[in-house]
Amino acid sequence: MKQRDIQVLQEMGLTYWQVRKPEIFPDQVIPVIDLPESCKLLLVTNDELNEHDAWLFGRILSSMKLQPEQALSLPLEALEQVGEHHLTWCWFAGCQGAHPTGCQVLNSVSLPLMHNDPSAKKTLWQQICSYDA
Template sequence: MSPQPVSLPDDCKLLLVCNAQPSEQEAWLFSKVLASMKLSVEQALYLPPQAVNLLGEHQLEWCWFAGSQEAEIEGVKRLISPSLSALDNDQLAKKQLWQQIKQYES
């Protein structure tokens, strides 16, 4: 039986791809980054890396690979960072993530 395509809600603008569902602390950091991008938590969804290839129709603007294998999603802005837990304690990685976000805004 072949895997079903993953369908995302129309209001989902950012996909977080990481190996495990974010913990409470990681979710807080995630929400802060989203706010800086003028997105709400309701506009974001988590997917494990193996599900990315199963994406069906979507309205995504961003795909954030946090410590996971990257994939190419056509027409989507890509962010790459260490895992959220590593990012939480790494100022340089936070700065690099911020620079990636800003690069798309200019």
């Protein structure tokens, strides 16, 4: 991809993209996503989070003694591009994948499904607490 194309994507606010047919571009370098040092939790989900989901996510972060600015979200297909990180947690919500090395892994249903499922919230909380033991 030419530098001009990348610049146009960035001007549109697109900082992550995926080529549908990478075999067309054999020399393409897959960009590495280096997470900021402040990022302690990575939410891996393919769901678009609405305001209600963001509220629940904030409550869960608060229970983990984390601030919203200490968390980022990526779709599952971008996870393989994560390079340098200082993660403590990697939370898979509604999907499964290989997690970045050196972090504690959480698995749950997607946030939209979790709203009305007390047992899913309890299961997530038990996973979080199991790392404190």
